[in-house]
Amino acid sequence: MPAELLKGKPLADKIKAEVAKEVEELKAKGVAPSLVAVQVGENEASRVYTNAQRKNAEQCGIKYELQELPADTTQEQLLKHIAGLNADPNVTGIILQMPLPQHIDAKVCQWSIAYEKDVEGVTPTNMGLVTFGKPRLVPCTAMGAFELIKSTGVDLYGKEVVVVGHSDIVGKPAALLLLNSFGTTTICHIATGQRGMTESHVRRAEILVVAVGVPHLIKGEWIKEGAIVIDIGINPTKDGKILGDVETEAAAERAAWITPVPGGAGTATTAILMRNTVEAAKWQMEKRS
Amino acid sequence: MPAELLKGKPLADKIKAEVAKEVEELKAKGVAPSLVAVQVGENEASRVYTNAQRKNAEQCGIKYELQELPADTTQEQLLKHIAGLNADPNVTGIILQMPLPQHIDAKVCQWSIAYEKDVEGVTPTNMGLVTFGKPRLVPCTAMGAFELIKSTGVDLYGKEVVVVGHSDIVGKPAALLLLNSFGTTTICHIATGQRGMTESHVRRAEILVVAVGVPHLIKGEWIKEGAIVIDIGINPTKDGKILGDVETEAAAERAAWITPVPGGAGTATTAILMRNTVEAAKWQMEKRS
Incomplete structure (x- = not known):
């Protein structure tokens, strides 16, 4: 049974419609x-x-x-x-x-x-708030991944979460958002691969987020039946194709939900940047009052 | 073969001696x-x-x-x-x-x-710096746990790390320090337990940090042969004993290193607070110059 696709565009459109409305309200103030x-x-x-x-x-x-x-x-x-x-x-x-x-x-x-004013969530203060589970301005692609996962309606409490990639802008904040939603969260990276341990972690993942930039690093047969798979990889090939970090087609045979490549979490990034811009404006209003 | 004990007092004494020297140097300036x-x-x-x-x-x-x-x-x-x-x-x-x-x-x-001036590392900015792998003022007990692990001389690169407990002052910062040392890091918590998954994670841990405050939650037989076990739990019983979160005695039969209870990472907490105080003073000097 092929997986349901988690597309970024409907999420982006929904966010932009909400943001446009909020911007009007703010302008009125x-x-x-x-x-x-x-x-x-x-x-x-x-x-x-x-x-x-x-x-x-x-x-x-x-x-x-x-x-x-x-x-x-x-x-x-x-x-x-x-x-x-x-x-x-x-x-x-x-x-x-x-x-x-x-x-x-x-x-x-x-x-x-x-x-x-840090709408990309790159400052220590904003990352600390994410770590504490009190996020305010979150790195946009990580937030997109998190929202696509939430859009499935699956309860994250106690789920086995595996994040492959521990970058400051995607892997870490995505992992922390999922941890603070009470997923049991594992973060893998280059050293995991060198130890030969990536496969075993991926195989038990009920929720899998991959953001490493290595085409088809994650094999379709590793995906757990019924998993949610978020693939942030956008890897252009010499012959003009774009490959994800996951073997999308094979993975879709086992996952319940999977992001298309391209067209997944990254597609919502700029919309979330706009939402962060509104959130930032509101934060500054609060600080003035 | 019983484990080697990772005692906090020698670490605390070493840190205090270094701090006393640094304080003298700072006073001279x-x-x-x-x-x-x-x-x-x-x-x-x-x-x-x-x-x-x-x-x-x-x-x-x-x-x-x-x-x-x-x-x-x-x-x-x-x-x-x-x-x-x-x-x-x-x-x-x-x-x-x-x-x-x-x-x-x-x-x-x-x-x-x-x-x-945040010598306990409780502000978002300091937690963000820990998350980014650029720690400056780190919560003291988490840092004590990290330093006891480093004192074993074991290379953390690619090690299977499991942290049980995701508090802002111990579990999360300890996990982030170990992640940024390239451990493959899993964070477990109450939802992991309710899912019945704690045992399976603990069983594969080469480095285990437990900070939950539940006496003997972690069974000795779950410990992987040769593991490093850091037990932050200090649980007083009605009959005047103090129990850890781990069954210390049974765990020591399997672990290569284990903290005594009491007398482990927590014993170094106040010494690290002193080191943080010196680090804070230096940070303020830098900001002035």
């Missing part, structure tokens, strides 16, 4: 959510993201500005630029577009973003 | 680490901790002050008091003694502590 993306130097891949950000922002009635700084911007200049955005009451959300030039320490700059 | 513990209302259990804090601080040359506020202190008054300590350059570390009276929201007050 005199608060206009406004998103600034800072990019240092030219980057083709980045342009795909910033174009999507602009389009989504327009759909939601959120003001959007892309600020392009020259490639030779120093770290000190960038930190000063971010400090200016932090202090500007007309800016309610800040994105620091990755990658940054190599002479800049990305972490230092990301962590200088005011946490209540 | 004109920085005097100074710890303030705030307690609201009377509490017998708390007095055991604050007495230990004072004794450890004296041993390390750290100035220590216990500030006792009346039981009817309002949340607003307490927040104002903490704000005063945050702003005072002569205070380099702040402890908010638990429990607080019921009319006070403990989280709101803990989270109002300036993160660079």
